[in-house]
Amino acid sequence: MSKILITGGAGYIGSMLCTKLLSLGHQVTVVDLLKYDKGSLNHLYFNRNFKLIVDDARKKNLIKNLVNKNDYIIPLAALVGAPLCEKFKKDAISTNLGTIQTLCEVITKKNKVIYLTTNSGYGIGEKGKYCDENSPLNPISLYGRTKCDGEDLVRNKIKNHVCFRLATVFGHSYRMRSDLLVNNFVHTTVKKKRLTLFEPHFRRNFIHVRDVVNAIEFTIKNFNRLKNNVYNLGLSSANISKIMLARKIQKHFKKLRIKIVKNRKDPDKRDYFVSNKKIEKKGFKATISLDDGIIELIQIFSNDKNRIINNY
Ligand SMILES: NC(=O)c1ccc[n+]([C@@H]2O[C@H](COP(=O)([O-])OP(=O)(O)OC[C@H]3O[C@@H](n4cnc5c(N)ncnc54)[C@H](O)[C@@H]3O)[C@@H](O)[C@H]2O)c1
Structure with missing residues (x-):
């Protein structure tokens, strides 16, 4: 078992x-400022293999000390999403990028790093073409830029690494987010029974949070086969347009009315399909369907109003 x-x-x-990692018997240490949901790890305190340090991941000495005591490092601390990063620019840079610069300075040869970034750097894809790992990255937001720069650092400076470029994540978590597109559409559906879409044919891709976790479990089991590479990570059947997503939700929530507003631009310009073939060829395939995620989210947003927490 790993630390x-x-x-x-x-x-x-x-x-x-x-x-998940604790249930598999690994020893897990978390450094987190608990900025949002203070209770998201409550169910883990009973486990002797779990340690939470409520502190700032930007502290070099703290991280250096912990890096030496652990095998795998999974640096997730970040200000996540374009609006949040625009609001707190300095913190976004020092957290999203600064923590990775520090990690590069303190990392040792025995450490293995799994880094998650967003695939939104692909921006606007060509019609009929899927972006793969060789497609050019051209992030437009500060969030996207800090994450792409973080990936560059990991790939150039860390000997043992695996990088994943994630589709937009959906589904339930102990710390819930309703700003992510699927979660947001389902939340709005349940609350207002009405969805207003701008530029409904913009294409996006998605992955359930449990599939992200499964991919990391797979990576730990197969690190040597996967290492020193970057992989797109998404659900291949969930390369769909916003209007297709809205219709899927309507299938499970019949009262939903979809309104399309013409001549109004969506500030989120992402429009691309993504190929996940590279990781699938290595043996990992995301499997949790959008339908299952939508059913799950309808239940959550209908029954538990406190689960609705945004990053901004
Ligand atoms: N959710 C997605 O769709 C998605 C997609 C691609 C990549 N990612 C990446 O995955 C990672 C996690 O994203 P998430 O969706 O879980 O976001 P999140 O906002 O839920 O989690 C970020 C966590 O980092 C903590 N944090 C922030 N600044 C910190 C600091 N200075 N020190 C210690 N802790 C700090 C917060 O308290 C929070 O618990 C991020 O690096 C993000 O860029 C997420």
């Missing part, structure tokens, strides 16, 4: 990841 350090482990992905 695993996760910064930002109390977050949307981290809280699900810690839960």
